[in-house]
Amino acid sequence: MSQKRLLAWLLPFLAIVAVAGSAFAADLGSLVTNLVTGGYSERDDAIKALATSGEARAAPILQALSAGDLYVRNSDKLVVIGKVSASGGSGKLALTDAVTGKDAGTAAEDDLDKVKVNNRLRGTIDAAMGSLTLMSPDPKVRRQAAESLFTRRDASALAALEPALAAEKDDSIKRSMIEARAAIVLTTPDTTPAQKLAAVAVVRDRGDRDAMAVLQAAAQSTNGEVKAAALAGAESVRNTLQAWTQAQNVWYGISLGSVLLLAAIGLAITFGTMGVINMAHGEMVMLGAYTTFVVQQALRSYAPGLNEISVIIALPLAFLVSGAVGVLIERTIIRFLYGRSLDTLLATWGLSLVLQQAVRSIFGPTNREVSSPSWMSGSFHVGQLDVTYGRLWIIVFALLVFAALLLLLRKTPLGLYMRAVTQNRPMAAAVGIRTPRVDALTFGLGSGIAGLAGVALSQIDNVSPNLGQGYIIDSFMVVVFGGVGNLFGTLVGATALGIVNKFLEPYAGAVLGKILVLVFIILFIQRRPRGLFALKGRSVE
Amino acid sequence: MKTAPRSTSALLYLSGVTVSFDGFKALNNLSLLIEPGEMRAIIGPNGAGKTTMMDVITGKTRPDEGEVVFDGQADLTKLDEAHIATLGIGRKFQKPTVFENHTVRDNLLLALAGLRSWYKLLGAAPTRAENNRLAEILSIIRMEAQQHMLGARLSHGQKQWLEIGMLLAQNPKLMLVDEPVAGMTDVETETTAQVLREVNKSHSVVVVEHDMSFVRALGVKVTVLHEGSMLAEGSLDQVSADPRVVEVYLGR
Amino acid sequence: MITRFLWTGMGRNLRLFVLLVLAVGIVVPALNLLMPKTSAFYVPAYALQLIGKYLCYASLALAVDLVWGFCGILTLGHAAFFALGGYCMGMYLMRQIGARGVYGNPILPDFMVFLNYPELPWFWHGFNHFWFAAAMIVIVPSVLALALGWFAFRSRVTGVYLSIITQAMTFALLLAFFRNDMGFGGNNGMTDFKDILGYSVQADTTRAALCFASALALAIFLVISGAIIGSRFGTALIAVRDAESRMRFLGYRAETYKLFVFVLSAAMAGIAGALYVPQIGIINPSEFAPGNSIEAVLWVAVGGRGTLIGPVIGAFIVNFAKTYLTGALPEVWLFALGALFIVVTLFLPKGVVGLWAQLRARNLARKATAA
Secondary structure, three states: OHHHHHHHHHHHHHHHHHHHHHHHHOOHHHHHHHHHOOOHHHHHHHHHHHHOOOOOOHHHHHHHHHHOOEEEEOOOOOEEEEEEOOOOOOOEEEEEEOOOOOEEEEEEHHHEEEOOOOHHHHHHHHHHHHHHHHHOOOHHHHHHHHHHHHHHOOHHHHHHHHHHHHHOOOHHHHHHHHHHHHHHHHHOOOOOHHHHHHHHHHHHHHOOHHHHHHHHHHHHHOOHHHHHHHHHHHHHHHHHHHHHHHHHHHHHHHHHHHHHHHHHHHHHHHHHHHOOOOOOHHHHHHHHHHHHHHHHHHHHHHOHHHHHHHHHHHHHHHHHHHHHHHHHHHHHOHHHHOOOHHHHHHHHHHHHHHHHHHHHHHHOOOOEOOOOOHHHOOEEEEOOEEEEHHHHHHHHHHHHHHHHHHHHHHHOHHHHHHHHHHHOHHHHHHOOOOHHHHHHHHHHHHHHHHHHHHHHHOOOOOEOOOOOHHHHHHHHHHHHHHOOOOHHHHHHHHHHHHHHHHHHHHHHOHHHHHHHHHHHHHHHHHHOOOOOOOOOOHHHO | OOOOOOOOOOOEEEEEEEEEEOOEEEEEEEEEEEOOOOEEEEEOOOOOOHHHHHHHHHOOOOOOEEEEEEOOOEEHHHOOHHHHHHHOEEEEOOOOOOOOOOEHHHHHHHHOOOOOOHHHHHOOOOOHHHHHHHHHHHHHOOOOOOOOOEHHHOOHHHHHHHHHHHHHHHOOOEEEEEOOOOOOOHHHHHHHHHHHHHHHOOOEEEEEOOOHHHHHHHOOEEEEEEOOEEEEEEOHHHHHHOHHHHHHHHOO | OHHHHHHHOOOHHHHHHHHHHHHHHHHHHHHHHHOOOOOOOOOOHHHHHHHHHHHHHHHHHHHHHHHHHHHOOOOOOHHHHHHHHHHHHHHHHHHHHHHHOOOOOOOOOHHHHHOOOOOOOHHHOOOOOHHHHHHHHHHHHHHHHHHHHHHHHHOOOOHHHHHHHHHHHHHHHHHHHHOHHHOOOHHHOEEOOOEEOOEEOOOHHHHHHHHHHHHHHHHHHHHHHHHHHHOHHHHHHHHHHHOHHHHHHOOOOHHHHHHHHHHHHHHHHHHHHHHHHHHHOEEOHHHHOHHHHHHHHHHHHHHOOOOOHHHHHHHHHHHHHHHHHHHHOHHHHHHHHHHHHHHHHHHOOOHHHHHHHHHHHHHHHHHHHHO
16 A cells, blocks of 8 residues: 555656656657567557657657558568559659658658557557647647547557647636646556545536546445545536436427427417417428528529528528418418318318329429428537537527517507407408408418428428428327417417426437327317416407 | 215306416306296397306306306306206297207207106107197297298298297206297297296296397396396396496497 | 117118118129129129228218218318227237238338347237237327327317317327338338138128128218217207307307217228228238328218218219329329318319209209299
8 A cells, every 4th residue: 555655656656757758768769669660569669669758759659550551661661651643643652751851752652661560559559649639739630639538548648638738828728738637647556645536626617428437447446535525526416417408408499499489380370379270380480491491592593692691591481482472371271261270270281182182293202301400400518417509599480480470460560450350350440451461471371381380490390291281280289289379379389388398308218208298289288278477358259 | 977966056157257268257246146937038239148147057158266056055156958958948049040950849858857868768659748749839939830841941040939839848946048939929928938937837948139129028037148247137227227237238 | 669760860861871882792792702703794703802902981971071061170181090999900900910921020021020029019919810800990199089089179179270289199199000010010110911700801702791891881871870870969960060169159169060960970991991991901001191081071071071071072972083193194183182271262162962952953043934
């Protein structure tokens, strides 16, 4: 024990001596020569020696060795890095002097002797590279190196880590390096309990899944105070992780909710304010998605420069296409069926079949590819939360549509007319509102919004003739759950159902979760037939 | 059925009944007593709470506060419409609602007191007593000739008569009659008043009506509702003389 | 009393129609079995199967009509009851396969062996007996209908909301039956049936008998429905449909009337599904698809809702058109089906039967004026 402790105290010192010593004792040239001579086990030592040399050339040489690009020139035994050159003609390699990094002409592969590596050496090289890159001028590379060190917990890298840590200016990278050092301290048997306890605190504060793995491993290999601390730390990390998992679920739920909101909000207009059951609503969404597809195709051929904003160009067009189809439907079918809501349901169902088949005939039955612009792809992290840009934009978009619709209903003449017609049709007609026109526009508006939803959904779902069918039942659930004729109810309903769905998924699986939500809504409608935010009073009857 | 000890001699007892819809008080601390065998006319301007009062009595609307007791023992605030109807409260709606796809005779048969349970009706045919009673009612409402006509084909006045016939068939202890003479001619109005007076000999009746000459023809105690509360009570002449009633209802 | 109950309710037209259904059920199988294949009167096996299938659909349509036409409840989930009945029958047929399956397991059906089931799930016990399966064919759909209806009617969920609930129900079942761990064969469902009551399902005589049984079931359903609609119960039921709250004020418990018919109708749909499965030879979750239920509603709409003959005629017309079009012009079928929905609701609210009655009334009126 005491010996170990002594060794532990000495270790950093020894490491520094080793680093300084090796740099002092062997210049780069002999290090490289050692690399290409001898058997695999000598090479292994040579790699380690090169890696700890602190030479700037060490990294490219080791990379070349790992990639199989390191050669010895037959003519003069010079160690070179050979790359297939673009201009050198077939079979010729462009050479660089491994030690100096200067150009060394070209050579055919036959004139070179490849330095062989095996998997064990590659492993050594990877580990060595990890410490080498800690000193890289590129902060990204340094950060990555520190992170990979944390997961690998390679005790031999400790030597490289200390000087890197001392030299590091960037606070967050420094933090990563401290964490990496702590992880190594925890897994190295010969560090003091005091060091280990400090390390536990560092790793615990990191608080992610890797940290928990480190702490659990540490708890296995230690005992006494340190073990207890590691266990407590792991537990605390587990709690943090659980909180983040919940947060992630909420985020997924909100994301799903925004999709539901987009799909349902148009329905809330037609169903909520007009009492019309539009089973073809999902097909309006589908038309919006196909509009996006057509716009992208057209831009690809005629204006490739605009591809990045194709989705934005598609928005107004999708609104117009779906809206126009909506007005057409209202004028030719639905207006004859007011007051017969169940018949409307059947007629619009028929319509949905016709629209699906029409799209299938025109665009084919298979999925169509709609690409995402670069500003909608990728993701970023908030703490442990993984946020994709695409989802984020859809949430923003859903809220914008919601706000715009609210403004439209409350502040514009059309909104006023719509509310008037909803509340008392004969009276509205009597004061001079052209109710047929308001009906057509209301239906067109609801359909147009479905078209907008289609543009958004084309980014996250398969664009196929069946696209709309997947959303129609969910949309009805949202509207009914939230309370018919209440836009805020739709907002709350969509978000609540989205979150509940995502919270059920881990426990019950996606399908069973969905079934449970359906059953919940069936029971909910029994309790509150008019939804969460229902109107009360005699006028309801 | 639970029966509480009889607490009042009144057939219908309303006390402190309040109903509000989203803050608007349709009934405000309303109290009303109907004695057995009594006929009462309820008048009041639109929105005074007449229909809501009927809704509360028949179980369609639950009051937020107050007591509603029928026949001294049944707490109507706890029972549903079907139960209240079988206790003996019949209702005629303001807008005549007869069963349009049924004949006049079937309408009356449906209303006829007696069988209500689904499994008994599955195998039942009208009995001799029931047929006799139907014939009797058909003659009272003078619709023997139309007995096989569909409800949908009746004129407005005929529907009103059929509704009254259905009330008779139901034979309730208490009849709630909402605007029975709306849309009737003067002669029909006079006949309706006669029929109601005749009915009153064996039933208690509450009539809601706007038509003052009809209320006068009934010649019964009048209750004036205003903003969900009772404003005045007494004979038509008494309430007509009440300056508050004149103010809110009869106007100047 | 029972016979009086059954016959008084039925009008002359309905009695003739029931006899017609029975005649089809006897003549078609007989022509298949007795006529030589060369004869002009020979009914080929595929036609026999088709007519048997249509008869089952007609029973489903009648069940839908009982609740839609006579209770005013637009059910968008009746195919679920049909499919549940079918699954009960499928479970019986699976158990009859025994050791003749691909894996030769005497107890476990093939898909369970494939999915590594250690033993038969508890809800599969008893299905090796026909009487048990037969009972379940009626009980399972009825209990589901009872539960759903009891909640829904008691809390007075009506109209569109009820339609949405029924659709959600069938959608939830669709998702559930797709799952492998439900123990009903998941995606693939059940197929490769061998015997029913000891007779091979492939045999001509069995097929003929199943076709006859389907006709008999339909005839019995028509008689029962006719009797119910013609009774005082039926009078009250239609009154509930037209003015539910008025009936409550007359002292009727409207929900019990609806509930009885809803449960009866679910049981009918279940039996129809059970007869359908051995004739088709497969049952899988796609039978629960919401579209199927809505299509059944269309059969009723085409034939004429609120009549007992209409749904049967509608089921035959639409399904004949479907068989023909999906074979001859497959891409046209969905257009035709969609258009049919629209045309019927816009121009034929009373269906073919209503149209016929209207034309006859006009003819009579013309004759009367001419004379």
